[in-house]
Structures are given as structure tokens and as C-alpha cells.
Amino acid sequence: xxxxxxxxxxxxxxxxxxxxxxxxxxxxxxxxxxxxxxxxxxxxxxxxxxxxxxxxxxxxxxxxxxxxxxxxxxxxxxxxxxxxxxxxxxxxxxxxxxxxxxxxxxxxxxxxxxxxxxxxxxxxxxxxxxxxxxxxxxxxxxxxxxxxxxxxxxxxxxxxxxxxxxxxxxxxxxxxxxxxxxxxxxxxxxxxxxxxxxxxxxxxxxxxxxxxxxxxxxxxxxxxxxxxxxxxxxxxxxxxxxxxxxxxxxxxxxxxxxxxxxxxxxxxxxxxxxxxxxxxxxxxxxxxxxxxxxxxxxxxxxxxxxxxxxxxxxxxxxxxxxxxxxxxxxxxxxxxxxxxxxxxxxxxxxxxxxxxxxxxxxxxxxxxxxxxxxxxxxxxxxxxxxxxxxxxxxxxxxxxxxxxxxxxxxxxxxxxxxxxxxxxxxxxxxxxxxxxxxxxxxxxxxxxxxxxxxxxxxxxxxxxxxx
Ligand SMILES: *Cc1c(COP(=O)(O)O)cnc(C)c1O
Numbered sequence: 001x002x003x004x005x006x007x008x009x010x011x012x013x014x015x016x017x018x019x020x021x022x023x024x025x026x027x028x029x030x031x032x033x034x035x036x037x038x039x040x041x042x043x044x045x046x047x048x049x050x051x052x053x054x055x056x057x058x059x060x061x062x063x064x065x066x067x068x069x070x071x072x073x074x075x076x077x078x079x080x081x082x083x084x085x086x087x088x089x090x091x092x093x094x095x096x097x098x099x100x101x102x103x104x105x106x107x108x109x110x111x112x113x114x115x116x117x118x119x120x121x122x123x124x125x126x127x128x129x130x131x132x133x134x135x136x137x138x139x140x141x142x143x144x145x146x147x148x149x150x151x152x153x154x155x156x157x158x159x160x161x162x163x164x165x166x167x168x169x170x171x172x173x174x175x176x177x178x179x180x181x182x183x184x185x186x187x188x189x190x191x192x193x194x195x196x197x198x199x200x201x202x203x204x205x206x207x208x209x210x211x212x213x214x215x216x217x218x219x220x221x222x223x224x225x226x227x228x229x230x231x232x233x234x235x236x237x238x239x240x241x242x243x244x245x246x247x248x249x250x251x252x253x254x255x256x257x258x259x260x261x262x263x264x265x266x267x268x269x270x271x272x273x274x275x276x277x278x279x280x281x282x283x284x285x286x287x288x289x290x291x292x293x294x295x296x297x298x299x300x301x302x303x304x305x306x307x308x309x310x311x312x313x314x315x316x317x318x319x320x321x322x323x324x325x326x327x328x329x330x331x332x333x334x335x336x337x338x339x340x341x342x343x344x345x346x347x348x349x350x351x352x353x354x355x356x357x358x359x360x361x362x363x364x365x366x367x368x369x370x371x372x373x374x375x376x377x378x379x380x381x382x383x384x385x386x387x388x389x390x391x392x393x394x395x396x397x398x399x400x401x402x403x404x405x406x407x408x409x410x411x412x413x414x415x416x417x418x419x420x421x422x423x424x425x426x427x428x429x430x431x432x433x434x435x436x437x438x439x440x441x442x443x444x445x446x447x448x449x450x451x452x453x454x455x456x457x458x459x460x461x462x463x464x465x466x467x
Contacts, residue, residue, distance in 0.1 A: 014330060017323040018419065021068055026054055034382050042461025043378040043446055045387050054385030055425050056417070060353045062108075062266035062273055063417035067318060070270065070311045077307025082298055086306035086313070090276070093313040097248065097320055098225070098255045100278035102285035106296050107303030109226060109264025110135040112277035114295060116222065116262055117143035119287045120186045128176050129189035130168050131155060131196045134455075136189065136224055136262075145186075148176055155197040158347040158358065158409055163238045165200035165349075166193065166231070168210050182217035192254060193227035193234070199332075199351025201234035204242065204253060211257045223258035226267045230352035233325040248320040260284065267353070270315035270418055274308045332416050335426040342434035347411065354415035359392060362437050363445075368393050370445025373410045374462060376436065379443060380412070384432035388412050394448075395457040 029037070029052060041047035045058060056063070078085035091103045106112040113136050121127065123144030129136075130151040137147045150172040154162035168190070177185065188210060194200050214221055232250035235242050242250060255261065260279035265271050279285050289299045296303040304312075318324055329352055336350035339357070347356040359373035366372040373392035380386050392410035399405055414429060436443075450461035 014327070016327050016331075016419070016422070017321075018067070027051055028054065029385050031382065034385055038378050038381050042450065043374065043464070044457075044460055044462065045377050045381060045389055046458050047461070048381065048387060052385070053381075053387045055421060055429055056387045057354070057414045057429065058387050058389050060267060060415045060417050061264070062271075063420065064266070064270045064272065064315075065417070065419040066270060066272070066311060066315070067419075069318070070314045073310040073314045074307040077305060077310045079306040082300055084300055084306045084309065086309040087300040089313040090309040090316075093316045094276065094278055097251060097316050098228075098261070098278065099252050100255060100261060101280045102282065102288075103276055103278045104285070104288045104292050104299055105302030105304050105309060106275045106277060106292065108266060108273060108275040109224075109262060110139065110275075111296050111303060112262035112275050113139040114142075115288050115291045116260065116277050116279075116284075117145070118291060119284055120220070120222070121145040122186070124184070126176060126180045126185050127187065127189055128168075128173055128185065130166055130191055130202060131194050133191060133195055133224065136191075140189070147189075150176065150188075151194065151197065155194065155200060156408070158198075158356070158411075161348055163201075163234070163349065164203040164206060165197050166191070166202035167206040168202070170206075170209055170213060173210065173213065177217055177219075182219055185217075185219050187220035187222045187259070188214055189222055189224065190258065191224040191226070192231035193352045195227070195353070197351075198347045198356050199227070199230065199353040200349070201231045201238075201352070203239050204235055204250070204257075205239065207254065207257050220259040221257065223255065223261040224263075225255065225261040226264045227352060228254055229268050229319045229325055230329060232320070233329050234352065236322075246320075247322050247325055251320050265312045265315065268319045269312050270319055271308065271311045274304050274312050276302070276312075328418055331421075331423065331426065334423055335414065335416065335430060338426065338430035339433060342430060342437075344430075344433055344437055347409075354413050356391065356409075356411040356413050357433065358410070359412055360410045362440050363443060365441065366443075366445040368406050368410060369404075370465065371448070371462065372445065373412050375443060375445050376412045376440075378446075378462075379436045380432055383436050384428060386429050386432050388414050390457060394460060397456055 037052045117139040121143040125145045127140045127145040128148045128150045152167045152169045154160045155165040232247045265274035336355045345358040345361045359376045363372040373390040377388045396405040396407040446462040452459045
């Protein structure tokens with residue numbers, strides 16, 4: 001049985017490739033308590049206390065469950081200030097599984113983005129990428145660059161079934177090169193399993209074509225490899241010629257087509273904190289090794305404890321295991337299919353790290369000024385204690401003239417932490433969403449009563465509209 005056939009069997013019954021050795025007890029709450037909790041939190045799920053949440057699908061960042069191997073690795077952490085043994089283990093894992101030569105640890109992904117952007121980007125440069133990510137783009141801009149989105153158009157249509165919505169539109173890239181000149185473009189920024197598109201993959205065929213085009217112009221490719229193994233799984237399942245390949249081989253091939261990478265280990269690498277940058281060019285490495293001591297720490301710990309680096313080294317090898325990824329993405333798919341069976345409108349195809357519900361079609365009687373996705377997220381919490389988050393007009397914020405940005409997509413994100421919940425939890429989540437949606441007609445919208453200046457979705461407060 002090849003890899004693709006093996007994972008096809010998940011359409012019948014399948015189970016997680018692990019069992020539980022330690023459990024964390026959850027607090028159950030009553031509806032009355034939840035109504036009071038969400039009111040106190042200003043109808044913003046970010047402001048709920050985690051102890052009041054039953055199933056937490058706010059994010060997949062740093063919320064992973066570590067394995068017994070990782071926990072025992074924590075005890076082996078070498079906490080030396082310089083030359084920690086744990087650093088060398090992490091470095092060896094990155095070289096072995098990703099193939100990059102030189103490694104700089106950082107406290108998390110954005111630490112690596114800061115350093116690499118400062119080294120590679122000059123004022124006035126253009127940085128093309130397959131859709132932006134918040135912190136990645138911000139560091140590119142702080143370094144003086146201008147981000148340009150060159151993802152395929154399909155990525156902006158939530159119901160388009162295109163299997164590789166993370167692909168680069170080569171014509172858009174060529175146009176940019178023509179317009180600005182290759183010397184203005186230090187690198188193309190490529191994310192694997194594009195977060196903001198809903199966890200959608202880039203194909204190897206597309207990446208190879210981008211590599212060919214950029215090599216002709218002497219432009220580098222920098223890889224945001226935060227979810228590279230999840231991307232590799234979709235390639236194994238969907239791309240011609242890769243059904244027989246192991247995830248590990250596919251991951252390595254993806255990395256081999258790029259010049260360097262930044263990584264938030266809080267996602268794919270199955271830990272709670274950490275990140276790194278990795279490059280093949282010695283000169284860039286040398287500059288990074290010098291800069292890291294300014295922002296993070298010495299180049300053999302970069303803001304991480306030895307035990308964190310130990311856990312990352314083990315997490316990387318677990319993340320490229322075929323059965324792990326089959327269950328990880330299989331669980332996301334399980335939730336998505338369950339929701340579809342209840343008639344809930346979700347973004348298609350189902351992505352790698354979460355399911356996104358279209359709040360506009362669920363609450364057609366609310367205008368975007370009445371925050372439909374924020375409303376739906378708070379009602380789902382009231383119904384079952386399940387915490388999700390808004391990805392719509394609140395997240396989009398305001399433009400430079402102070403006007404609300406009204407994005408096309410008004411979504412509620414159900415993000416699934418790795419190895420934390422069971423399929424039974426997913427049943428409860430889908431049933432709760434269906435229950436809330438079945439009586440959605442009578443739901444009233446929200447009014448914003450407090451709005452912070454930056455990234456307002458984290459801390460904004462709301463009140464129920466009275467009619
Ligand atoms: C989370 C994330 C980052 C930033 O990483 P942090 O560890 O949160 O600093 C960068 N890129 C992508 C795609 C991410 O999902």
C-alpha cells in the first residue's frame with residue numbers, strides 16, 4: 001500500500017497514532033456562567049480566561065501536546081549559556097530533516113523574521129509573497145521593504161476547489177520583476193501551507209517553476225516553513241508523482257528549492273515555544289550570528305532554554321511522520337466534513353490547521369458593521385464553551401484614513417491544536433456550531449464599545465445591540 005492509499009483508509013474508521021499517558025482535566029461550565037463570562041470579556045473570545053473554556057480552538061500556535069519523548073528530552077536539556085548540547089541536537093535535526101546548512105535559534109518565528117529581514121532587505125525593496133502573514137509582512141516593512149501579494153487568484157475565493165491555493169501566480173511575479181527590476185527584489189517570500197489562505201498548500205510543480213524563474217534573475221527564495229510538513233502531506237495526497245513518497249522526502253525536496261527559511265516551531269514542530277532561521281549561505285549566516293546577540297541571545301540559544309531546543313529537535317522528527325500528519329490533517333478534515341454534513345457553509349477545500357465558517361451566509365440579516373463573525377464566535381462560546389476566533393472586519397482593522405476595512409471574507413476560525421483533542425471533541429464542536437446556526441435568525445449583532453489602536457481584534461470590546 002502506498003502512502004496515498006494508506007491514508008485513503010481514513011474515510012472509514014481511523015484513530016490517533018498515540019494513546020494518552022497524562023490528561024488535563026477540563027472545567028465544565030453552565031450556560032448561565034458562560035453568558036456572564038462572555039459579557040465580561042466584551043464578547044471577544046481573546047479576553048476569556050482559559051479556565052472558563054471547554055474546548056479551545058482559538059489557535060494552533062504553541063498549543064500542541066508534546067510526546068513522552070519530548071517531555072523526557074526536556075529533562076536532558078543542557079542549560080549551558082554557550083555551546084549547549086541541546087543546540088547541537090536541534091541543529092542536527094534541522095540539517096537532517098530540512099537540509100539547510102546553518103541554523104540560528106530564536107525565541108519564536110517573528111524573532112527569525114526580524115533578523116533575516118534586516119539582513120536581506122534594503123529600503124525601497126520589493127518583497128513578493130504568496131499572501132501576507134501579519135508578523136512576516138510587518139518585519140519586511142520595518143526593514144524598508146514593500147510586500148506584494150503574488151498568490152494565485154483562486155486563493156481569494158473561499159469556495160474555489162483548486163487543490164493548490166498556495167501557488168504563486170508566475171505572471172504576477174514576472175510583471176513585478178519587469179516593473180521594478182530584479183535588483184530591487186532581494187527574495188521571493190514563500191510560505192508553505194499558507195496560513196492566511198486557510199491552510200492551503202503550494203505544489204512542488206509550482207515551486208520548481210518559481211525556482212527556475214528566480215534563478216534566471218538571481219533572486220533568492222526565502223521559505224516561511226512554519227507548516228511545511230502539513231504542506232507536504234497535501235502534496236503527497238494530491239500532486240501527481242508524489243503518492244509513493246514519504247513526507248520526510250517531500251519536506252526535504254521543498255526546502256532544497258529555497259535558499260533559507262524562518263520557522264515558528266510553535267506550529268509544525270510540536271512544541272509550545274521556539275523558532276529559528278536557517279540558511280545555506282555562509283555570509284548571511286555570519287551576519288545573522290552577529291545580529292542574534294542583539295535581539296535574542298547568543299547564537300547557540302537565541303532566547304530559548306536548552307530544554308526547549310531539545311523538545312524542538314524531537315518534535316521536528318515527529319512532525320514529518322506520515323501517520324502523525326495523517327491524523328493531524330485527518331482530524332481537521334473530520335471536523336470540516338461533519339460541519340458540511342450539518343449544512344454549515346465552510347471554506348473549501350478544508351485546510352491544514354483549521355476549519356473556517358462563513359458567518360455572512362449564516363447571519364445574512366446582519367450587516368458587516370454589526371460584526372457577524374464576532375457575533376457567531378461569541379454565541380458558540382455561550383452554547384458550549386467552545387472558543388473560536390473572528391477573522392473578518394474586526395481582524396481587518398482600519399485603513400490609513402481611519403475607515404473600517406470591510407474584507408470579502410467574514411469568517412469564524414476553528415483552529416485545531418495538534419494532538420490535543422479527540423474526534424469526540426470534534427463531534428461536540430460541530431454539533432454546537434450547528435445548533436447555534438439553526439437558530440441564527442434571532443441572533444442580534446454587536447456594537448464596538450472599545451477599540452485599541454493596533455491589532456484591535458485582540459483587545460476590542462463589544463456590547464449586544466438591543467434590537
Ligand atoms: C505564527 C506564524 C509566524 C510567526 O511566528 P511566531 O512564532 O508567532 O512569532 C510566521 N509565519 C506564519 C505563517 C505563522 O503562522
